Amino acid sequence: MKQSAKAKAHTNIALIKYWGKKDPELFLPMNSSLSLTLDEFYTETSVEFNTDIEKDCFILNHEEQSEKETQKISRFLDLFRQEIGCTTPIHVSSQNFVPTAAGLASSASAFAALGAAMNSITGMNMDLSTLSTYVRRGSGSATRSLYGGFVEWQMGDCNENSLAVPVDDASWDIAMITVAVNTKQKTISSREGMQLTVETSNFYPSWIESATKDLKDIKQAIHTKDFEQVGLITEANGMKMHGTMLGALPPFTYMEPLSLEVLAKVREIRGQGWQCYFTMDAGPNVKILCRQSEAEAIQTLLKKAFPNNPVIISKVGGGVELI
Numbered sequence: 001m002k003q004s005a006k007a008k009a010h011t012n013i014a015l016i017k018y019w020g021k022k023d024p025e026l027f028l029p030m031n032s033s034l035s036l037t038l039d040e041f042y043t044e045t046s047v048e049f050n051t052d053i054e055k056d057c058f059i060l061n062h063e064e065q066s067e068k069e070t071q072k073i074s075r076f077l078d079l080f081r082q083e084i085g086c087t088t089p090i091h092v093s094s095q096n097f098v099p100t101a102a103g104l105a106s107s108a109s110a111f112a113a114l115g116a117a118m119n120s121i122t123g124m125n126m127d128l129s130t131l132s133t134y135v136r137r138g139s140g141s142a143t144r145s146l147y148g149g150f151v152e153w154q155m156g157d158c159n160e161n162s163l164a165v166p167v168d169d170a171s172w173d174i175a176m177i178t179v180a181v182n183t184k185q186k187t188i189s190s191r192e193g194m195q196l197t198v199e200t201s202n203f204y205p206s207w208i209e210s211a212t213k214d215l216k217d218i219k220q221a222i223h224t225k226d227f228e229q230v231g232l233i234t235e236a237n238g239m240k241m242h243g244t245m246l247g248a249l250p251p252f253t254y255m256e257p258l259s260l261e262v263l264a265k266v267r268e269i270r271g272q273g274w275q276c277y278f279t280m281d282a283g284p285n286v287k288i289l290c291r292q293s294e295a296e297a298i299q300t301l302l303k304k305a306f307p308n309n310p311v312i313i314s315k316v317g318g319g320v321e322l323i
């Protein structure tokens with residue numbers, strides 16, 4: 001058994017969204033999803049077995065975290081400790097590398113990095129798809145951060161087959177731009193939001209039907225490198241996910257007035273001939289899929305329209321690494 005390990009994982013943005021669990025205990029999702037890993041935003045995490053401490057300790061961005069936050073991490077660490085029959089406390093130190101005010105600190109890169117570090121320190125050395133079945137139970141979207149490029153999280157129907165698989169390395173002139181609209185902590189977490197939607201939204205059954213078709217279509221478009229189709233499917237799928245929330249009880253939305261202005265601007269820029277397509281997650285920020293070769297020109301147009309908001313370009317990111 002090694003004494004310490006360190007890993008780095010990038011965040012990912014779903015083009016076909018995960019929005020709802022059929023098993024909240026095991027984090028089995030209601031539908032399969034597909035994402036793009038981003039180079040610009042990542043987490044580095046180190047883990048160390050430490051017999052000098054009584055219980056696990058979790059440091060995030062140089063600050064010791066509360067009992068509650070640490071317990072969440074401990075439960076995740078237990079998944080690995082149980083496998084090797086170990087109860088030794090672990091010191092976890094994690095740092096998020098997200099440009100200031102991007103509002104993109106994500107549980108995806110966090111649990112992917114922590115899972116990869118645990119995979120190494122425990123000597124379990126699982127392949128990434130098997131590791132994703134552990135990482136999933138920290139945060140669903142983290143499964144997809146283990147690989148670079150386009151990644152599918154196949155929903156499966158049990159713990160062992162709900163896992164991530166790489167689809168394409170996305171090395172064909174692709175980038176993503178983030179327009180940070182509001183970087184304050186969100187009021188409804190994605191976990192709560194998706195649960196409320198599954199339980200109460202009348203629109204939910206048709207979301208599942210249409211996400212299933214969108215996934216099939218986008219995989220075909222990725223296969224033929226049809227960027228326009230990838231973009232159009234991404235844009236429609238994201239909006240359909242946001243639509244399910246308007247059908248929930250009580251209805252809710254993550255969109256803010258400025259988010260809508262950004263969406264309108266992206267449509268306008270597209271009308272001028274630039275290939276760009278928006279998507280949004282459980283927050284007001286807007287992510288824009290575009291050609292890497294056109295990213296700077298689009299960024300300039302967006303900065304001009306929204307001079308007070310960070311507009312950040314990210315290239316396609318690679319998979320998790322031990323460092």
Ligand code: DP6
Pocket residue numbers: 013014016017018019027033107138139140141142190191280281282
């Ligand atoms: C809107 O992965 O954060 O970003 O599994 O409960 O931790 P938990 O949820 P999380 O949800 C992500 C939701 C989303 C869409 C997506 O990334 O697929």
